[in-house]
Amino acid sequence: MAKRKRASGKKLGHDPFKDMDLDWMEEEEPAVEMAAEKAEASAITSEPAPTAVPVTAVASPPRPEATFHFPADFKWGVATAAHQVEGDNINNDWWAWEQEEGHIKDGGQSKRACNWWENAEADFDRAAKLGLNAMRLSVEWSRIEPRPGEFDDAALARYSEMLQGLRARAIEPMVTLHHFTNPLWLVDEGGWENPETVDRFTRYARRVVEALGQHCDLWCTINEPNVYGFLGYVDGTWPPGQPDQKTAMLVIRHMLLAHAAAYWEIHDVQPDARIGLAHNMRILDPADPGSRLDRRAAKVADRVFNQAILTALTKGRWTLPLGFGLAWKLRGTLDWIGLNYYTRDLVAFDRTQKESLYTRRLHARDAELLDGDYGEFYPHGIFRCLKRLDRLGLPIYVTENGIPDDDGDQRPRYLLTHLHEMWHAVQLCYPVMGYYHWTLVDNFEWAEGWSLRFGLYSLSLKNKSRKPRQSAQLYADLIHANAITPQIIDAYAPQLRAELLPG
Ligand code: BGC
Numbered sequence: 001m002a003k004r005k006r007a008s009g010k011k012l013g014h015d016p017f018k019d020m021d022l023d024w025m026e027e028e029e030p031a032v033e034m035a036a037e038k039a040e041a042s043a044i045t046s047e048p049a050p051t052a053v054p055v056t057a058v059a060s061p062p063r064p065e066a067t068f069h070f071p072a073d074f075k076w077g078v079a080t081a082a083h084q085v086e087g088d089n090i091n092n093d094w095w096a097w098e099q100e101e102g103h104i105k106d107g108g109q110s111k112r113a114c115n116w117w118e119n120a121e122a123d124f125d126r127a128a129k130l131g132l133n134a135m136r137l138s139v140e141w142s143r144i145e146p147r148p149g150e151f152d153d154a155a156l157a158r159y160s161e162m163l164q165g166l167r168a169r170a171i172e173p174m175v176t177l178h179h180f181t182n183p184l185w186l187v188d189e190g191g192w193e194n195p196e197t198v199d200r201f202t203r204y205a206r207r208v209v210e211a212l213g214q215h216c217d218l219w220c221t222i223n224e225p226n227v228y229g230f231l232g233y234v235d236g237t238w239p240p241g242q243p244d245q246k247t248a249m250l251v252i253r254h255m256l257l258a259h260a261a262a263y264w265e266i267h268d269v270q271p272d273a274r275i276g277l278a279h280n281m282r283i284l285d286p287a288d289p290g291s292r293l294d295r296r297a298a299k300v301a302d303r304v305f306n307q308a309i310l311t312a313l314t315k316g317r318w319t320l321p322l323g324f325g326l327a328w329k330l331r332g333t334l335d336w337i338g339l340n341y342y343t344r345d346l347v348a349f350d351r352t353q354k355e356s357l358y359t360r361r362l363h364a365r366d367a368e369l370l371d372g373d374y375g376e377f378y379p380h381g382i383f384r385c386l387k388r389l390d391r392l393g394l395p396i397y398v399t400e401n402g403i404p405d406d407d408g409d410q411r412p413r414y415l416l417t418h419l420h421e422m423w424h425a426v427q428l429c430y431p432v433m434g435y436y437h438w439t440l441v442d443n444f445e446w447a448e449g450w451s452l453r454f455g456l457y458s459l460s461l462k463n464k465s466r467k468p469r470q471s472a473q474l475y476a477d478l479i480h481a482n483a484i485t486p487q488i489i490d491a492y493a494p495q496l497r498a499e500l501l502p503g
Pocket of ligand 1: 081084223224227280340400438445454
């Protein structure tokens with residue numbers, strides 16, 4: 001019999017098995033002896049010995065069958081955003097941006113999107129059928145306040161109808177007030193570069209909560225200030241498309257101040273409201289952990305993208321690159337924190353990249369990549385982010401997590417491995433309250449247009465029909481079991497058995 005081998009490719013500091021004779025570990029216990037031992041053991045515990053088990057049946061040991069349960073009140077949802085699904089949001093900056101050539105991949109446009117303004121309810125039915133008990137959706141500022149200070153009661157009534165539709169299906173809504181889009185009039189007045197936008201946002205937030213608070217008490221003020229700032233003002237691939245790092249930081253600061261002001265305003269209208277913000281976190285690891293420069297580069301990138309916003313919100317302090325000094329207005333303005341996690345990058349020091357603070361992003365050589373160069377398949381990242389957020393002492397929602405995967409060959413594994421990592425976090429008592437998968441139906445993916453498909457359901461652009469991908473049923477089964485079970489693993493991703501159920 002062959003000697004025990006180390007898992008190939010894994011570097012251990014030393015080989016603890018070297019020169020040891022481990023053959024005995026491979027030898028199967030003789031079936032007869034095992035049966036005799038079992039009978040003896042059960043006699044000790046005064047249980048009757050199993051009677052009808054033929055001795056030969058004992059020969060192959062049972063496969064491990066652990067089940068990973070989630071708390072009984074765990075929230076299982078999907079997440080969406082107004083502009084990505086509603087259609088015909090003609091009065092916002094993204095619509096205008098889409099009309100100009102070269103801005104959206106393959107010339108894509110949101111157009112009627114997933115037709116939610118007409119009939120979100122058809123997808124609510126799908127969500128209910130999957131067994132979801134939660135949904136994160138956003139309201140569109142440009143519909144609700146089409147002109148400064150003028151609120152559209154019909155638009156608010158439509159949102160109220162949607163929220164009631166969710167409640168009627170026993171789905172708890174989480175409403176985001178700002179998910180990347182701005183009314184054109186706001187942009188004309190300087191958008192988020194203008195400090196007055198803080199007050200405008202607060203006025204809008206108040207009106208929304210007054211109108212919809214009867215059906216919702218879980219609010220997400222702003223989605224991903226870091227992504228908004230970086231793509232619009234550093235990268236320049238999103239509106240307003242004016243790369244300027246200083247402005248990017250100003251814009252993020254204004255967004256955080258607007259979050260804080262809205263926090264108090266919403267609590268004034270609805271004292272029991274639960275208010276948070278969705279923060280995009282990306283794992284940024286050094287390309288070469290042995291290199292001091294790479295380690296520093298990764299740390300800088302992490303501070304800039306992940307940490308500065310968290311420090312501002314929880315400690316009430318601006319740190320670089322957001323600035324210096326006190327941000328005391330931000331303190332105590334989170335009832336919960338939202339994690340949007342998708343992927344990781346490696347970061348290398350690069351002296352030619354002054355614009356990106358001498359950092360360059362790359363992928364691990366052996367990494368499995370996601371479609372459309374979206375990043376690495378890196379499930380452990382969600383655990384690492386949750387561990388970091390646990391230190392804030394706030395309830396945590398995973399407000400987004402998902403994968404672009406049109407042919408569905410990665411999504412089942414993505415879902416199972418990420419949920420398994422999240423389960424681990426729950427077992428360590430990190431206060432993870434719920435998970436919102438991004439997303440239910442393929443939607444308009446901003447500058448990527450319709451080229452990235454994140455849906456549990458695929459969408460036909462021609463006739464807007466939906467077809468469930470295999471992961472829709474997978475998610476339904478997980479929710480129904482409120483657990484990851486061996487049966488689910490075997491049915492949807494048997495190749496994960498050894499990883500998730502070692503033994
Ligand atoms: C955004 C979503 C987007 C998703 C997938 C998130 O960062 O909040 O609007 O669709 O990523 O790209």
